[in-house]
Amino acid sequence: MAVFEYFDNMYDIRLKPKLLRSLIKDYLPDEKQPIPSPSQLSYIVSTIKTHGLLSECVSTNNNEPVEQKHMDKWKTTVDSWVDRLLLLTSSKMPDKIWAGICLIGVTCQECSVDRFLASYSLWFQKLHSQIQSSSDSHFVKVATCASLSDMFTRLAGFSTMKKDATNNAGKLTQPILKQLTEESSEAVLDGAVDLLCTLIKYFPASVHRHYDSVEAVIVSKIMSGKCSAVMLKKFADCLALLPKIRGDEESWLLVMQKNLISVNAYLTDAFQGLEEDSASREFLRLLVLPGKEPPPPLGGNLSVQTSAENRSEKLLLSRVSTLMLCCCTMLTNPYPVQVTIPVRPLLALVKRVLLVDGSLSEALMPFMTVMQQEFICSELPGLQLNSLDLLTAIIKGVRSQLLPYAADVVRLLTKYFKGCAFPPLRIQVYSITKMLLISMGVGMALYLAQEVINNAFVDLDSLRNEKSVASSSINAKAATDSLNQPGNRKRKHGTVRGDQQSGVNLEVALLKSKSATPISVQIAALQALEALLTVGGALRSECWRSNVDLLLITVATNVCDGGWASEDKNASVSSGEQRTWANLQLAVLHALLASLLSPSRVRPPYLSRGLELFRRGKQETGTKLAEFCAHALLALEVLIHPRSLPMTDFSSTHETFGQGFNQNNIFSSSKQNRFSGGILGMTEPDPDDDLYESWLGNGEETEAPVKTDQEMKDAMVEPSTKEIQLTATDYPAGKGDGKGVAEEVNRDKFVVESERAQAPSGGDVGTTGEADMEPTISVGGGERENKTTNKVIIAESSSLDPKSKNGASTVMEGKEMKSSKGVISAAVPSGDTTKPLSWKQKETQTVDDDSDSCPDIVYADPDSD
Known part of the structure; x- marks a missing residue:
């Protein structure tokens, strides 16, 4: 009768060992069976994580006791699972070794604490032997690094195992550096650098005696010019973690100085003929104080030899971008101790890159060919975008201590905004401006307000003209207006619904009309205006407040009158443009709400029109726009409710x-x-x-x-x-x-x-x-x-x-x-x-x-x- 014994439900403890035995029997191969396919292996992992088949613990809602015989049966099944994995890792077939190593990593994550602490030493020996072997299978090497990373990530949660884990981690440093030096496969490099970053994060003492070797290997891969952009980012993140090996302020500052000196040298070679010769010397004067020796080059003599072998502009700018990314990571990631950030040299570096626009003066023309200028001009937008990312990282890393340098930042942004024309660059400048307004308050708004408004009026000019906005369909307007009349209950049979008709006309208009200013830039401008109104709408805003309020209500009316764009990702062929237009509508409504709620000496003059837009948007049930419009109506309730109390104490x-x-x-x-x-x-x-x-x-x-x-x-x-x-x-x-x-x-x-x-x-x-x-x-x-x-x-x-x-x-x-x-x-x-x-x-x-x-x-x- 036991064969026909049914389970109580899907939470029955008797079900778990049954499912695990079925996985072992059907999918885990022995010496005679083939390995599971990648899809089958994915199914195994999904089933184990969903049902917790390796957890060996049961949580019941009614706290009923669990019979010990069921727990013993489950424990025996997990033992069989582990034995089968060890058997696979001892196989001579690389594909079976790969499957066993992958499932060992899953087991390290999902098994119980007692089993992990009792078995991890044995699992480590199996994985350590694989990383030391000279196997030609890249799949085995990648799987080994990934499983070891999972194992040491979980070991970091047990403080009692720190000493033993540090000793085992120290055994992996040399094999990892060997893989990074000898391997050319990006998959193997990716797994090796991930494992190295895990060891530096959780067990930095295990890498302490290999500090110089780790720095040299990472820098050599960055300077080689043979890595993709994805791998360069991985190496930049690993180089940013390097100071954590020693964990003191001097190590962090030393790595930052080495990065900045290297960037300065590469920029001097790349910008020769595009800037004054004194730019490099002025930067070094800020970075290295008088009377002190400059630090050794980044990566030792290897970086100098590499740059001497190949000094092409492409490699120079690639190295500059990677090292700037490393600086960004160092500024934004936490560090064990407090450090002194060299803000002035960092701002000088950003300024040096942003002020170069590719133009040549007559005195500098002999130093550069036409082809060199052409290449530099083609790469400058990406390089300036990296500089703006560095400026963003400086603001995030320094936070309130940026106040002594706020004037320099404002002057730099004001000067750069006037000549900035590429959409990604303008979006980033708007984003930095918004961050400064929110973080530094109304004082920053006094100096940035006019610049933000001037540029926003230029970027939103196409939306101010109703004829150029994708809302000009007569049928769409008629259908939308029918929704705006709450008292009109009559509907004609056979007519198309207003939201469907307006959506169709909006899509057609989007395909036909292409604004000179991209919608993404207009969204960034609206977000900057929203921040400006929120922070500085009530202080010295008489000269611009009325114009901004009129601009926002005009843009909101023009953008929203043609109907609401669909947020469905599978809406149509042009669903990408639809989602972009939906984001624009949401951004303009955010800015309009800030305009209506921002303090002023008079009541918002366009409150009625704004309320009507929010009321219409609320009817688009199930969208982000409808959710925000409902929030906006609640926020504006204080301005319109007849029971709102006067601002007087009548006690x-x-x-x-x-x-x-x-x-x-x-x-x-x-x-x-x-x-x-x-x-x-x-x-x-x-x-x-x-x-x-x-x-x-x-x-x-x-x-x-x-x-x-x-x-x-x-x-x-x-x-x-x-x-x-x-x-x-x-x-x-x-x-x-x-x-x-x-x-x-x-x-x-x-x-x-x-x-x-x-x-x-x-x-x-x-x-x-x-x-x-x-x-x-x-x-x-x-x-x-x-x-x-x-x-x-x-x-x-x-x-x-x-x-x-x-x-x-x-x-x-x-x-x-x-x-x-x-x-x-x-x-x-x-x-x-x-x-x-x-x-x-x-x-x-x-x-x-x-x-x-x-x-x-x-x-x-x-x-x-």
Whole structure:
């Protein structure tokens, strides 16, 4: 019956040894069976990692105990697996040795801790014998280096095994250097240099006595000119790790100086006739202090001999690029101790490369042939791109300590930006500018703002012209506009969906229109503008802020009006261009959000149009653009929400008027001050404020039913709570289309009359007695009888000063005060003898408030009725 015993589920512990035995039987060959194919070997590795067949541990959700017999059976199966691998590595057939070595590396990663610590010594002996053998199989050599790298990577996690692992790692240094010296296959070199980098990272002491030999071998491969760009990058990374072998500051600085001196020598040979002769001497003067000897050449005498044998411009520039990449890695990778970075020589090197444009002066023409100039000009863009990468690494490595050199960096970027025309170079300069703005803040924005804006206007010029943007299809616009009308519910049968139609027209337009400025450059310019607005949008931006805001809303409208580009990688033949256009739309919306959220003295003038773009983009469900548009709408909620609190602390006002005072009066009054010298400090609505006009407009964006003045007033009624009376005797009546109330709220003159029930005599203004009653709201008219009220005049701050010529004249007639601009009266209990202010009969006292959003208050005499 045991043969027909089923498993509980895919997590059953009995399943794991069963699967492992099946892999051994079906795929792992013995002496008579052939080796598995690469696809079968890949299946073995995938199955082992997915089900954890070598882990020998079980984690159950219900923490049920596991029977020991099942664990013993699993352990026995893993023993069989290891024995089969050792049998394969002892075979005489290279293909079987290769399969066994590959699976030993997988076993080192996946087996349990106890098995790894108990068996790694035996596995190391098998692999060490293979790396020392003179096998002609490149596959075996590559697999051996890869498995050894996996083994020592896991050994680095056990501090108790560090001494034994260091001794074993020391046995590998000589075989690795032999492979790097004698082998010409890039696959073998790749595996050997990866293993060497692993030993330097985790067990640097094992390579310490071979330091000079390692440096010489790596430099010889860089100078040979026989390696591909991929391998040169590998050797550059390995050379950057070389100081970790000794782990002190002097070693790091020595390798950096050797690199810079070598680069300077190669540039002098390559740029002969393209620059002044003093450039090399000035650089050395910065790098080697007076009175000190220069360090020995990089790689010893070998590098000097190699450069003397072959001094072609191609090899010179290749070496320069590789050594610059090494410097970048040294600047950005962590190091065990703190080091002093030679910032000034590094910046001088970057400047030296960026200022060479291939032009020749008449005095230098005899030193260079036409063919030499042609080659240098062809290689200069790549060399300058490497220099910009080095500048990026300097900024990342130095971080906040770049401040003393910030002026030099700004001058260099400003000068280089003017003549930079190649798209990759402009993208990199924009990226560096963005990094400087974000890392160094508003101080950097003051000096880089104008340069960023000038170049961004040039690069985005094609997007400012609506005719040149891929959005000109009439059908696409009609279909898109149909989505923009939330109130239009009618659809004609047989019409094409708006997003499909606009996407088709957008694709066609993309194929037909090729901008002079690549989209990737325009994306970089938009990202730089976004950083500029985020960091320095509020400081000294009067001269450029309005132009940038207009540019961004124009570009966003033109780019997005033709529909949204597809983000599907398999969209069509031109899916690459579609994804590029989608990235452009996302970048311009990022910049537009920064424009709307960046602090300013006035409210964003294009808020309404921006909200409409984000609302439309949110409808593209399932895309990155829709996700960002939803985030943008939430971020902009603070600017448009009607319940947003004014920027004024009303705690003092609340204490003055008492506990029963309704704070909704404050909020309603703050709304009218939002555009009239209130929250935003504006004396009147901005004529360019399209959102304000849309709020007071005819409701074109939405088709909600228009309420009359009376209906809107009735909607505000809250019985037995408080009473507010709005009168507009001095105002022109509304037009009957829903504008009246909104216009009254926006004006400087309105009347609010609030009454409260009579409180016990002797009570303070800020307190109520046992018979305290909440005021009652009554909107629309009607007078309250048998109520004793005090009328408090609340008017605009500019109209309260009796000496002001422009303010409203305020006079007292009997028991109340009247103003030609309107009256705001609030009820105060009569008979109050303990007032927070000095109350006098027949006199008024004005309480000035510096806050723009809170109206001033004039206290009049209480009624004596």
